[in-house]
Amino acid sequence: MANDSMQKIKLGLFVTGGIVLFVAILFFLGMTDIFTNKATVQTCFSESVQGLTVGSAVKYRGVPIGSVTKISIRVPDKLVQVDMAVELRHFVSAGNHGQQRSDFRNFFRSELEQGMRCRLEYAGITGMRYIDFDYYATPGETLPEPPVGIPDAGALYIPAVPSPFRDILKAIGTSLDRISRIRFEEISDGLERSLSELSGLLSDPALKSTIARINEASENLELGSRTISRVFSEERLNRLMGLLEEDLEKVNRLTEQLISETRDAKIPESTSAFREASNAITFSQDELANTLTKLNQTLDALTELADSLSADPSSVVSGKKKPQLRLEKMDR
Template identity: 40%
Template sequence: MNKKLFWSGFFILSMLVLFVVMLFGFGLAARFAPKVYLESYFPESVQGLAEGAAVKYKGVPVGKVDDIAIRGTDQQIRVSMSVDLDNFQGMDRRPLFADEKKFGAWLQEEIAKGLRCRLDYAGITGMRYIELDYFDQPGLPPEADPTKGVLLIPSAASPFKDIARSLNTSLERIARIRFEEISDNLVHSLADLNRLLANPDLRAAIESLHGMSANLEASSLVMKNVLTESRLTKIAEDTETSLAQIRSLTQRLNDELQRSNIGAGIAAFQQAAEAVRNTALFVESRQSGLDVLLERVDRALEAVRSAAETWENDPSSVVRGRRDGEFVAP
């Protein structure tokens, strides 16, 4: 065997194999995979979208953009895409759609659920790709005369377009605001405010407020000096001690009350009160007789007092009797 020839042949064959492997690695196999062709129409600019750009379903690359063209009749941009059916798999990881017909039926169902295609930015470079996802947007009406053998999918406005639309709406609303009227009102309000500020009563009130504020500040300072932390702590401790004493006293009082049998005392007191009340009633009933008796006693006492005075002034009267007109018998 010629070694040189062998190694030359080995070199050629190995490089050829490497070339073929690289071709397949870079996606040659995808060219032989079953495909379906989709079309969509965009009313907005497709700046950044190029042929070969990715088509993604919920972020998963499923195909690429084949062609971009302008439909002159209504100035819409037609974007033709090819989607590899192998990317859609069933539960058993086998391709879900055997042919274009099944995929078409599935696509119609998904479009009814809100599936749309939208332009999205691929990064900060401005390049765009087609995103197939479920958007809450009505999409374009179906094409009257779609290209034969091509499935149609409605487009949705890109996020940037949404932002621009929101901005336009906001600007329109801002434009409707009557700034001149607001300005006039503001001028009037400011004039009124100036007049109000110039009012002497308001100034006096403000000065009073200043004074009050100063007083409050001084009070706060005093409070701050008086109510030091140590004092507050002491007050709290005293209060706590007092409360403890009150609690102890209350406890003792309760004990004493229980020991003193207050019920029996009250009953006895009630009996005594009853007796007093009966006595009072008896005295009241005997009051007229008592008055006569007291009057007699009073006269008797007066007679005694008169006799005593007579005996004091004229002791001899005890023997000879009282002179006329000097002694009045009771």
């Protein structure tokens, strides 16, 4: 009996000691966390934070600097508010705790002006997410106004930007919506009709004859090109091109010479002289016409005189006799 009592006492003391040691460890860890120098950072997301939980990591350019301490829903604007605890020991500073906190706030404010924002990222393929601080905005870009009631006293507000996965899902959703609006049945019916018409067209004898003629023409063209290639070698073509260039050069020189001679010919003066000569020729033609008329009259007179002399040579001495026709009429 005594041995059983001693064993029970030892077992009780062991269990009690273990409980005390466990409570002490929890107390020590809690006190250590309490005395850790931290800064509170807040942000708000307008997208789903699926995969983000209390205790999720907070990173600055991939370096773990803290964790998520609280996730809450803002009823007025339906935003998801996330509170984070950032450990200042990850940021090197030569001052005391108060100086470290001040340096941290100044550092983050200057980084915000350089485009630093926070964004949700996936931690591998597990679906778990964390918050990453990085330069997602353009340096010098105007900071968006924080929602009403943020930040809390002593907290620092970091604006959030949409995650790339959200943009991908949005693009996929838009694409699927557009695809769903496509009338595949009408396209299928139209394609079937087109294929049927194409089949009928291809089976048309006229088309086959046309294709045969095109093939024959292409063969003739190829044969002609081969013949030209055999007749006109590269050397001969170069020689022909050289002769053509020489002829063109001669034509250019002749053109320049004609232009020069045309300029030296004094065309306006020559035109005026031609006009005067034309007027003189016209006047001479009139005079010549009058002269020819008079000459014709003279020839007529000479012809009449010749006829008279031929009929009566003595008329040169006695003069021209008067006609007897009138006297005969009187005798009758």
